[in-house]
Amino acid sequence: MGLFDSILGRTKPVQADLDALFGLPSASITLQSAAATACSGHAGVCFKPQTGQGFADNQAEVMALLQMDDTAGLTSTQDSFGYQWLVMEDPDIEALVTRIHLVNSSLADAGWGPQLLCSVFGLARLPAGSPTDADREGARVGAGSVLPSTAYLVYLFKRGTFYPFVPTGHEQRSTEEELKLRSLVADDLSVETDLDRWFPLWDLPVP
Amino acid sequence: MSTARNIPNDRGLSLRMFTTGLMIVLLYGAVIGLLIAVGISYAIVLVLAAALLFVQYWFSDKIALYGMGGRLVTPEEAPQLHGAIDRLCAMADMKKPRVAIADTDVPNAFATGRSPNNAVVCATTGLMRRLDEPELEAVLAHELSHVAHRDVAVMTIASFLGMVAGMVTRMMLWTGMIGGFGGGDNNDNQGGDNAALVELAVLAVSVVVYAISFLLTMALSRYRELAADRSGALLTGQPSVLASALVKVTGDIARIPTRDLRSTESFNAFYFTPAIAKSGVSISTIFSTHPSLDQRLAQLAAIEAEMGRPS
Numbered sequence: 001m002g003l004f005d006s007i008l009g010r011t012k013p014v015q016a017d018l019d020a021l022f023g024l025p026s027a028s029i030t031l032q033s034a035a036a037t038a039c040s041g042h043a044g045v046c047f048k049p050q051t052g053q054g055f056a057d058n059q060a061e062v063m064a065l066l067q068m069d070d071t072a073g074l075t076s077t078q079d080s081f082g083y084q085w086l087v088m089e090d091p092d093i094e095a096l097v098t099r100i101h102l103v104n105s106s107l108a109d110a111g112w113g114p115q116l117l118c119s120v121f122g123l124a125r126l127p128a129g130s131p132t133d134a135d136r137e138g139a140r141v142g143a144g145s146v147l148p149s150t151a152y153l154v155y156l157f158k159r160g161t162f163y164p165f166v167p168t169g170h171e172q173r174s175t176e177e178e179l180k181l182r183s184l185v186a187d188d189l190s191v192e193t194d195l196d197r198w199f200p201l202w203d204l205p206v207p
Numbered sequence: 208m209s210t211a212r213n214i215p216n217d218r219g220l221s222l223r224m225f226t227t228g229l230m231i232v233l234l235y236g237a238v239i240g241l242l243i244a245v246g247i248s249y250a251i252v253l254v255l256a257a258a259l260l261f262v263q264y265w266f267s268d269k270i271a272l273y274g275m276g277g278r279l280v281t282p283e284e285a286p287q288l289h290g291a292i293d294r295l296c297a298m299a300d301m302k303k304p305r306v307a308i309a310d311t312d313v314p315n316a317f318a319t320g321r322s323p324n325n326a327v328v329c330a331t332t333g334l335m336r337r338l339d340e341p342e343l344e345a346v347l348a349h350e351l352s353h354v355a356h357r358d359v360a361v362m363t364i365a366s367f368l369g370m371v372a373g374m375v376t377r378m379m380l381w382t383g384m385i386g387g388f389g390g391g392d393n394n395d396n397q398g399g400d401n402a403a404l405v406e407l408a409v410l411a412v413s414v415v416v417y418a419i420s421f422l423l424t425m426a427l428s429r430y431r432e433l434a435a436d437r438s439g440a441l442l443t444g445q446p447s448v449l450a451s452a453l454v455k456v457t458g459d460i461a462r463i464p465t466r467d468l469r470s471t472e473s474f475n476a477f478y479f480t481p482a483i484a485k486s487g488v489s490i491s492t493i494f495s496t497h498p499s500l501d502q503r504l505a506q507l508a509a510i511e512a513e514m515g516r517p518s
Contacts, residue, residue: 008221008434048298050292052515081291082341082445115444117298158300171286173474196303199293202286 017160018104020190023071024121024153027188031123033156034184041146043096044087044206045103046079062103073146077205083117084141085205089146096121104157105140115141116157120165120206122149123181146175151181153189154198159191161192220437224430231365231423237414238368255416256371264363268305268327271319275436277307277329289345299442304328304354314338314456319359326354338452345449346456348439353440358431364377366424372417372443379410428496436503437510439502446507446514453507 024039032038048116049055066074073089075204086103090096098120106115124147151166164181178198182191192198214512242253263270264417289306296303304318304326312333315501328350335343353359440446 008224048444050514051447051511054514054516055444081344082295083294091297114298114441117294154299159299171283178483194302199297199303200282200290202290 008103013171017157018101018108020160021097021104021119021155021163024097027153027185028058030188030201031181031184033182036126036149037123038126039093039096040097040149041091042087042089042122042149042206043100044085044120044204045100046083046085046119046201047107047112048082048115050112050115055112055115058107058112062086062106065102065106066099071099075205079203079205087206089207105129112158114154118201119155120155120201120204121153121155122206123151124149128186149162151177152201152204152206153181154194154201156192156197157186159192159197160188163192163198165185165198165201167200167204171200173200184205185192218371220430220433224427224434227423227427227430228365231368231420233417233425234420235368238371241412246518252375253371256367256374260363260370260437264360267359267363268320268325272307272308272309272327272329275309275317275329275331277327278310278329278333279305279307279311285341288343288347291340291347292328292351295344295348295442299351299355301351301355304351308332308335312336316346316350318353321359322357323354328354334456337455339444341443342452342455343402345439345443345445345452348442349435349449350439352435352438352442353431356431356434358435360426361431362428365427366420369417369420369424370414372420375413376410376417379406379413406438425496429498432497433503433506436506440507440510444514446511450504450507450511453500453503 013177028039048097049059063074063076063086066086072089076085077085077087081083088096090099101122104116104119107113126147151164152166153162155162162185164178165184166181168174168177185191272279280323285306286310292303292306292400302323304320304323305328307327307329309329309331311331313331313500316328316330316334318326318328328347330343330347330485338346383493436449440449442448
């Protein structure tokens with residue numbers, strides 16, 4: 001915010017940065033080989049609905065667009081802070097990122113970029129015995145099926161950065177696990193350096 | 208595509224704020240010119256006031272928190288409050304301020320601190336008890352807008368002159384009452400008359416400057432409240448929620464015993480709504496730090512209407 005905006009008491013709404021999302025599949029490969037962890041196949045987009053018909057129309061359009069894509073796992077919920085979540089599932093991490101990006105870019109293109117808060121991708125520990133070497137036939141990325149998430153990577157739209165979030169119970173998080181995850185994905189993703197901004201998302205609707 | 212759905216900046220509000228600020232700056236220039244013309248003896252007042260105000264500015268967070276009995280709280284103590292502020296800060300891409308709670312039933316909130324890096328946002332327990340979560344969030348968005356607009360710094364600079372003029376006035380009256388105007392024994396008559404004239408002139412000027420700068424500061428404060436309402440409403444995307452919070456809080460404030468209210472009066476400039484709520488039309492709208500409820504609701508309704516227009 002410039003000096004002039006300060007003097008006149010104005011804030012410019014911050015636009016969302018969507019490009020860094022595509023680093024996620026390679027981060028998932030890294031996690032799979034280094035920690036037997038991969039994207040769980042669950043992801044969600046969180047945004048603040050704006051009052052008025054314009055936003056409602058766009059949101060309905062996005063929902064219709066996603067439902068055309070035949071997939072079963074699409075739910076829309078509102079959390080206790082009044083933010084809207086679109087939660088979807090897809091075992092294929094590339095497809096999942098593409099769908100999340102579709103939601104984000106359709107909302108941002110329609111001018112709702114400032115309303116976007118974050119995207120959340122679930123991570124799950126792969127079941128014991130499953131092949132962890134990525135050079136197997138097909139080099140399958142991710143769990144191959146949808147697993148319940150045990151940890152999350154949160155993408156902050158306004159910063160264009162990721163941070164790990166590991167809830168461990170009622171309003172408790174494991175900082176140790178989070179820092180471990182950070183060191184693993186640091187090469188593939190731009191990780192939020194300001195730890196103050198790693199805010200907790202209790203009661204995540206992403207399974 | 209600079210703003211959400213291209214809600215335009217309120218040019219009228221910006222213009223009024225700019226004009227008020229310009230007048231304050233002009234007044235500054237005039238007073239400093241006058242001081243130089245009168246002589247250097249009043250420079251000491253200027254320095255003293257500057258020092259006082261600097262302390263007030265530098266420690267604004269501690270002073271306000273102490274004055275209000277606010278207590279910094281951790282995310283574990285107040286997860287709801289922290290959660291709402293976390294999200295708003297992530298939406299607005301600003302640094303998270305410290306969070307405090309003041310244990311008083313007067314429903315209010317304030318933001319203080321010399322810069323966004325030192326900011327504190329404080330809510331009272333009375334506010335959290337009365338408002339539901341979206342409304343509380345709307346109030347917090349208003350306070351965060353104050354932080355983003357650097358209102359503490361702006362208002363401190365703007366009120367500096369008024370403080371100087373007030374000090375000069377008080378000093379003159381004080382010395383005048385003790386010694387009599389220009390009535391030094393060791394002065395000859397001619398010199399005494401001149402000194403008395405000069406002192407009377409200084410007194411008159413400082414009273415006038417005090418009055419003008421007081422009015423200007425109040426006007427500026429009102430405009431900045433409106434600007435914070437506006438930015439807050441744009442941030443949450445729901446102006447009507449802020450409006451309902453305002454109605455709830457102002458309605459309640461009037462019903463609270465006065466003794467409580469008096470004790471919080473001096474902090475009004477940084478408050479969400481002033482603690483002394485005057486019902487009905489008051490003659491003193493121009494003496495008020497906050498715009499009237501009607502004015503604030505009208506602005507929010509206008510933003511709501513703009514958002515409601517289909518694309």
